[in-house]
Amino acid sequence: MGATPMAEPRTRIALITGASRGIGAETARLLGTRGHHVIINYREKQRRARDVAATVAAAGGSACTVRADITDTADITDTADVTAMFDEIRARHGRLDALVLNASGGLEVGADPGYAMRVNRDAPNRLVDAALPLLAPGSRIVFVTSHQAHFVARRDVPAAYRPVAESKRAGEDDMRCRATELAEHGIGLSIVSGDMVDGTIVVRLLQRRDPAAVAARRAALPLPTVTEFATAVADEAARPGTEARTVFVGGSDYLTEDLTFTQ
């Protein structure tokens, strides 16, 4: 009798929101090179998203792109974006193994006062609701955030960033409140929080609006690079088990404070 053939490990399918640039794009590249099929969500920068997918393919991985405004406010198709995105994922792949909640906003010129909460708290909740029927046991949700948001109750933040920080912290808290519900579905949860990340557009914008805030962080410690932060996000996306955990990248000075309340 011949040996029983080993089952091929199945390809993990990862949806990364806001992956047309920055940390999301780098996370997509990393997961693609590690053998995941990556679904690159973007809001409007289709060409950039396609370039990210092409880079993944050139490195031997597989990727596709899907447009959706996660807040559904820039709907140009007359169909709710988030619903349409998950309908497409269901039809093409039938399941998801990782949902990386990376897209974020609130600093956009002309954004209304409620936008930060819609994009950073309400949209992640809605994405989780929509993804739940597709997320297989053994899958993981990763919520990407910043130290300025995670520690907003403890540390001062630049005035321009406060609505973003407060709304991201609210989104993070909502995710953590859902950890038991997720674990019951066999889904793990990771919160990945980073210091300002060198080379990102957000930090370049902040540098223009509030140079002292960026200079203060640089003086404290070297800032993490996009690759360092995205590596932590990709590691969590591939992590097995239903444990809920929080991972910090850079900014170890934040961590020397008493965190029992905020963690």
Ligand SMILES: NC(=O)c1ccc[n+]([C@@H]2O[C@H](COP(=O)([O-])OP(=O)(O)OC[C@H]3O[C@@H](n4cnc5c(N)ncnc54)[C@H](OP(=O)(O)O)[C@@H]3O)[C@@H](O)[C@H]2O)c1
């Ligand atoms: N930058 C930092 O220093 C830093 C530090 C710590 C944590 N983080 C966190 O890391 C994550 C990524 O940051 P980043 O600096 O790489 O961001 P970014 O360069 O501003 O990229 C934002 C991405 O999100 C997409 N996006 C924005 N609004 C969207 C919406 N309503 N619907 C769908 N997609 C939307 C954009 O798509 P389009 O281009 O198509 O519009 C783009 O792909 C965020 O959660 C951020 O808080 C960043």
